[in-house]
Amino acid sequence: MRYAMAIDTAKCVGCGDCVVACQTENNVPVGYCRDWIVENVSGSYPNVEIELRSERCNHCDNAPCVRCCPTGASHIVEGGIVKVTHNECIGCGACIESCPYDARYSHPDGYVDKCTFCDHRLAKGQSTACVSVCPTSCLYFGDLEDPNSEVSKALKNRSWKVLAPEAGTKPQLYFLT
Amino acid sequence: MKEELFVSGRHIPNIDPYLSIWHWEIPVYLFLGGLAAGIMFFAGLFLVLGREKEMETTVKRAPFLVPFALVLGLLALFLDLKHQLYFWRLYTTIRIESPMSWGAWTLMLITPLSIVWAAGYIKEAIPGWDWRFGILKQFEALVIKYRKHLAWAMMGLSLILGVYTGILLSAFNARPLWNTSILGPLFLVSGLSTGLALTMWMSKSHSERKLLSKIDIVLIGVELFLIIHLLMGFLAAGMVQVEAAQLFLGGEFTVSFWVFVIIMGLAFPVTLEILELFGYKIPIWIPSLLILFGGLMFRMIMVEAGQITRFLY
Numbered sequence: 082m083r084y085a086m087a088i089d090t091a092k093c094v095g096c097g098d099c100v101v102a103c104q105t106e107n108n109v110p111v112g113y114c115r116d117w118i119v120e121n122v123s124g125s126y127p128n129v130e131i132e133l134r135s136e137r138c139n140h141c142d143n144a145p146c147v148r149c150c151p152t153g154a155s156h157i158v159e160g161g162i163v164k165v166t167h168n169e170c171i172g173c174g175a176c177i178e179s180c181p182y183d184a185r186y187s188h189p190d191g192y193v194d195k196c197t198f199c200d201h202r203l204a205k206g207q208s209t210a211c212v213s214v215c216p217t218s219c220l221y222f223g224d225l226e227d228p229n230s231e232v233s234k235a236l237k238n239r240s241w242k243v244l245a246p247e248a249g250t251k252p253q254l255y256f257l258t
Numbered sequence: 259m260k261e262e263l264f265v266s267g268r269h270i271p272n273i274d275p276y277l278s279i280w281h282w283e284i285p286v287y288l289f290l291g292g293l294a295a296g297i298m299f300f301a302g303l304f305l306v307l308g309r310e311k312e313m314e315t316t317v318k319r320a321p322f323l324v325p326f327a328l329v330l331g332l333l334a335l336f337l338d339l340k341h342q343l344y345f346w347r348l349y350t351t352i353r354i355e356s357p358m359s360w361g362a363w364t365l366m367l368i369t370p371l372s373i374v375w376a377a378g379y380i381k382e383a384i385p386g387w388d389w390r391f392g393i394l395k396q397f398e399a400l401v402i403k404y405r406k407h408l409a410w411a412m413m414g415l416s417l418i419l420g421v422y423t424g425i426l427l428s429a430f431n432a433r434p435l436w437n438t439s440i441l442g443p444l445f446l447v448s449g450l451s452t453g454l455a456l457t458m459w460m461s462k463s464h465s466e467r468k469l470l471s472k473i474d475i476v477l478i479g480v481e482l483f484l485i486i487h488l489l490m491g492f493l494a495a496g497m498v499q500v501e502a503a504q505l506f507l508g509g510e511f512t513v514s515f516w517v518f519v520i521i522m523g524l525a526f527p528v529t530l531e532i533l534e535l536f537g538y539k540i541p542i543w544i545p546s547l548l549i550l551f552g553g554l555m556f557r558m559i560m561v562e563a564g565q566i567t568r569f570l571y
Contacts (some may be wrong), residue, residue: 117268123261130264145431151358152347169347172340173503174279175358179567181432183277186270191341245569247496 083225084160084198085253086212087235088135092219095133099211099220103137106199106210115196116211116243135211135220138163138184138196139244139252146176146185155193156246160224161253162200181248190194198222217258225253267558277565285557288423289452290331291365292445292553295420296453298372300321302409302416315461316470318379324372332365357429361422363399363455368415375412378402386470420446420451427564435502435564437524438491444484451477455549457544467542471531474549478528487518502567511563519559524550 101115103109115149116137124130140163147155147163154169155176165185167175170192177185177193187195199209207213212220223230228237232255239257246252265274267351272278301321302308310317339345353359378401381387389395401408424445427436454474461467492503504513527545534540 095266105347113270114268118266120264120266121261122264148355149358149429151353151356152344153351154347155352168344170341171347171456172342172346173338174340175356175430177273177275177279178316178565179430183273183568186273187279187340191344204567208330234503 082160083130083253084140084162084203084222085225085232085255086137086198086209087221087232087241087257089134089217089219089235089239089257090134091257093118093133093135094217098214098216098218099135102214103196107197109194113186113194115184115190115194125142127200134256135215136182136184136244137211137254138198139168139182139250139254140196140198141250141253142214143252145179145181145248145250149175149179151175158196158200160198160200160203162199163195163199164197165195166195182252215249277513277568278562280338280561280565281557283334285554285561285565287331287338288333288445288557288561289425289554290327291361291419291457292449292557293452293458293550294327294368294372294408295416295423295446295458296450297321297324297327298368298453299410299420299450300453300457300473301375302413305404305409306413306417306567308427310423311480312463313466313469314465316457320351320453320457320460321372322376322383325376328369330529332369339427357422357425360418361426362368364418364422368412368419371408371412371415374401375408378405420449426558430564432569433564433567434498434569435492435505435560435567436489436501438495440484440491441490441560444481444488445557447477447481448556449483451481452550452553455546455553459546468535471486471534473527475531475535478524478531478549479533482520482524498567502563505563505566511559511560514555515559515563518555519552522548523550523555527552 095116099116100114100118104114107115111113119134119136120134122129131167140161142161142165145158151173152169152171154166156164158164163255172187172191172193175242177187184194185195202209212222215238221231221235223232227233235257236255241255241257243252243255268274297320301317305317307493336342336345336365348362352363369518378398389398421442428438428441431437451474454470456472458467489503489506492499505511530540530545
């Protein structure tokens with residue numbers, strides 16, 4: 082099993098519903114977030130293009146945050162989800178420094194927090210909070226090893242890219258272009 | 259083509275707009291670790307060479323400062339932790355891939371060793387010192403008997419500690435300014451040099467100072483050479499690394515890096531040391547203090563500037 086997410090940058094309108102849904106579902110403290118929207122504007126007037134991306138932890142196959150963690154608090158669970166065990170985390174900040182996507186933050190309670198791909202919802206057979214609320218259905222989630230999963234089907238028919246592949250982390254968020 | 263990025267819904271403290279998770283605590287810890295490594299390495303070296311009589315300050319006096327430096331460094335590290343009550347988790351596991359785990363365990367070994375080493379010389383430093391308890395006296399006799407073995411262990415561990423202070427940063431591939439293998443040797447050499455500077459400052463023997471100063475001149479030469487290679491390597495690498503080097507070559511850290519680190523911390527004190535060798539009278543505290551200051555500034559600047567550099571996408 083290899084969980085992954087595909088984000089259709091052509092369908093995303095940048096409404097931020099995924100951000101709010103995540104904050105509500107996961108009790109993210111005010112002022113923090115586990116997912117966010119990037120607006121990438123390129124070109125010069127009148128030839129301007131905009132790309133909207135809903136970003137979050139890439140749940141990398143080669144996760145630098147897991148490698149550098151001195152206590153083993155950062156770890157990978159089934160399906161390749163990168164998680165943090167709160168009462169093993171000492172809050173040293175090494176994983177935050179190691180993430181090329183700045184996907185982790187220091188929770189006001191001290192430990193490091195991040196996207197969990199809503200594994201508590203997956204366990205109940207539900208999809209992640211961000212996917213379930215997306216009004217344009219531009220987020221696809223599922224098992225990459227299953228050819229009939231939403232994410233596999235989305236990647237099959239479209240061209241896609243990953244962010245900062247040169248960082249060598251083998252990220253698992255695929256942006257449909 | 260012009261490109262602009264907006265990130266909405268994100269103003270996370272210490273992460274946006276620039277990463278600033280590590281503040282003064284980490285550079286101070288790296289500085290004190292390097293300093294301790296420097297003092298211990300030369301203490302061990304001159305004992306193994308059988309020159310503890312002429313190099314009294316290096317072998318017997320300066321190591322008294324090491325336990326204090328290490329404990330203060332560890333205190334700084336502890337202050338940096340955001341989940342402090344769980345710090346003991348460092349010692350319930352050994353993570354081979356994590357430099358911080360290596361550092362934690364190295365410090366666990368080297369701190370007691372530095373205390374034992376200093377304790378072995380306390381009678382010479384404070385005449386009339388009495389250990390009071392028989393077991394402590396027996397332990398002291400043991401330390402004196404196996405001093406050469408301790409010296410070898412101390413040299414090995416201090417090299418690991420010195421290199422570790424650099425590898426701690428260089429292991430982060432996400433921060434292009436740190437992600438260079440030259441940082442390990444560079445921080446080691448810088449740490450050894452600051453250790454020598456403090457030892458020289460403490461020494462009252464002219465011949466001891468002269469020898470230490472000669473070693474220090476070589477080390478500073480190597481350090482300058484490594485810094486040039488660091489910048490050359492960046493400029494010859496990918497875009498993110500070129501941009502990292504630009505921080506020191508016209509960017510926002512240019513003045514602090516060249517004035518505080520290169521000129522005040524390395525070039526000027528090494529010139530003073532060379533002049534001293536040619537017979538000019540120069541108060542030893544001037545080059546020593548400058549080298550220590552330069553070493554601290556170097557780590558402050560590297561830690562702060564490194565966090566700004568990142569992959570672009």
